[in-house]
Amino acid sequence: MDFKVSRIHNKIDVLNLEWTSGPSRDRVMATLVCNYLRRQGFSVGEYSVHDGLDEINELCPRLLFMTNTIGARENFEIMRYAVQRGVLGVSLIVEGNIREGDADLESAMIWGWNHDRVLYEDLHFQWSERTRRITLRQHPELKGKVLISGGVGFDNYKIGITVDRSEILRSLGKAEYTKVVGVGCWDFGIFYPEDSRHEVWGKYYDETAQKNFKADESRFHDLLEQTITRNPSVLFLLKEHPGVLLGRKASGIDGLDHYDNVIVLKNELPIDQCIAVSDVWLVYESTTALEAWLIGKQTALLNPSGRDFPRDVLHQGSPDYATSDEVCDALQYFFSNDTLPGFMERQGKRDSLIEEVIQWGDGLNHVRVGNEILELLRQKPPGPLKNENTSERLQRWRQHVRWMIKSWSADKSTPYGFSRQEVNKFASEMQVRQTAFYDHLGLKPMELLNIRAI
Template sequence: MSQCDVLNLEWCAEGRDRDSASLISFALRKKGYVVEEESLLDWRYAIYKHRPKVIFNNNPIGGIEAVWIIRQLAKWGIPVVSFIAEGNFIPVISESFLWGHNIYKVIYHKYHCLWSERTRGMALDVDPRWKDKLLVSGAVRFDSYSIFRFLTRGEFLKKYNKENYKKVIGFAGFCFDFLDRPEPRRVATEINGEEKMKEFEKDRTKLNQMLKKMVMDNPSILFVMKEHPGTVLRDKSELSGLGQYPNVVSIQNEEQIGDCINVCDIWTAYESTTCIEAWNLGKPTFMISPYASKILRSNVKTGSPIFESNESIQNAINLFYEKGAVPGFDERKERRREVVRETIEWDDGKNHMRAAYIVEKALEGNMKKRRVKLSFFDAIRAFVQTFIFNFSPYFYFLPKFRSRVRLKKIFNKLVLNEVHEKYRPFLEEFHKNHPFTEEDKRELDEINGFSKSVESQEKEREKCHE
């Protein structure tokens, strides 16, 4: 049994949330802290094994089980620092972005970190009680575009045996399957109303038709259709049926989003912050929306032209390959700069260092405290939980084990170690050339109020809990 300073709990060994966690873990290790990484589903045994002083997690409101786990950790007195995965709030549904599946509407974490000052302000408009817990870290996942090398087009085409294509266009999925999943549909309906759900259904059907026509009308162009990582029912997606076409590569979690964008000439979406990622890689973007004026959209829409018909889409594609520009894109250059600042706060690649600095702040207040001790009953539950998690593939015929098979598969320690080894040289070089300066710390302290005395922060916390 080992003891660590920081324990990271995530669902996956690779992917969007995992990448952010790996960057934060690297920055903490560079500071000399002992960091362990385990599956969120094996949380009891992870705590029993490592006895952490602080825990951090990405996307703590993305599922009911995650919310319950964080709540339990708070009861045990273990400080948790969380980082939001989908952090670009839309004003009229800010409450949904803040709480997600958190039905208790209580922030159990020591710190819950948002992408920008703008989104922190929107969250505080929803519930001002949590001003000492809601912090700004910047959007960690966007650091990748300043740090890593991505797949080249040649590598990608060879991998998928599509080397005969010279033109590539990508599309980012929206996760429309929430319309057919009872719990997500219920939550979305409470926030948006049934009429809005009908509009989404209408958009999904029409969008699927438009995408199919775009693919069929351009047989010489390869289309990379990137399914949203949160999509569960792929046959209920707007990308359903597109994989059958020879000029389509259909991807969900097989490739990183940065690799998908990097191989494309143009990146497109219905509604996605991946457009900002495309801008970071110098790719032009446009949005496809059958009924653009009716659906609620984030600020990202203002940085790209929006096309509502196949005629306008085809015109944009033709003009790009003839003249090298998407109509309406260059005119929005200044607005895109504003959107980047409003959405991710900093685009210097240092957001994972800022996140690590916030975790370090949580550690400072907990270094002298005794590590959590589990009762005999909790220890037994930890061993039962880890047995079910680790042996689920062998007892698939039992319901309790069957529900854990997929989650065991996606958290593979060997894969996680491979990811770390792949990222290490890029991170070492970046940290050497772009250190986290005292000025960076002062700016973050000022934004998050760390310059206040510890006494005044404690008094504010007490008021929040009254």
């Protein structure tokens, strides 16, 4: 049975749906693109995934834009719902450094929660020619729907990050520290059955690999703890992966926040600011190492069992330390000589990796996405939503009821921690930075239109 829709006119051109309202990784990417579309004269709304189905029904957008449709079941279902109702769809890829060489793992990174293995959206943007080649090798039928935008989130570093380190440390209650070591945590949670993602990702690693990763979680914890206790005058800023579901255990940092010289952050401070306030940036495995390179921060790997395990190519740009002695010696050398042992020797490799992984480091990847969205809107005339079927309407009602219940119980009208006021404030702040960046490059709105994806 089909139902007639209550709205037939498009209230906005583009609707963006994300999980967070604060300046998280996904929010930064989304707002960069949304602001560019506003600059070109289009109406854009940035709202919450958690009430996304009802937002689509009420606003009747011409196009739904999401930074990720495969990392969570909700995202995939929302995009499918929108497209089935006649809304245009565009998505980015968040974890875009697809690992090459393992067909099953490649496929997992392409599809994630999309068990249908149907690309419902009209356009999907990936980071590089390398990743599109991997995708089309497995799925040649996607040719024409998968474009290369470059890594949109990395634009933020080129546009410019302004931080007041003293103020941030003061706000974190750590103003007394003059040395800061940042640690970008990995998410070991996918190897635990209690993690909902284990169903998708766990099967792409054999039993031996899973056992080794779990052992490395413990070794990483011990290495880090020994380093922390041996450097009481250094503040260790531990930044959890935004997608971690099992907390600090899955990050390999359980109990480390008990030390005075440790601060653990997840969404409280965006990744760009975490990197910017740190003197050096350490990771087990993370694309945040590349982000650190873009703002001139030195990086190293904390790999207690060595760097030889299934991973992406970015590890080649950093020296690796396997023991607490190695880490402590390296940090002592850095704070005396402003360089990490083994880091400068890898400069040439880092330069090639930046191009290989994110294609363009010019800060204009969000413009490339925006221009393809504008072209798609130009090609497809606006129209009413298609009717919902019974299943779709029930799905929307269930989600909306949960949202309303959460709204009634949330403080300051922030259901699921999502505040429209916070979104608008961040968008305004970013628009100032973006405008200054475009002006610095001498690019007027009409000239920006010439910057295209491939």
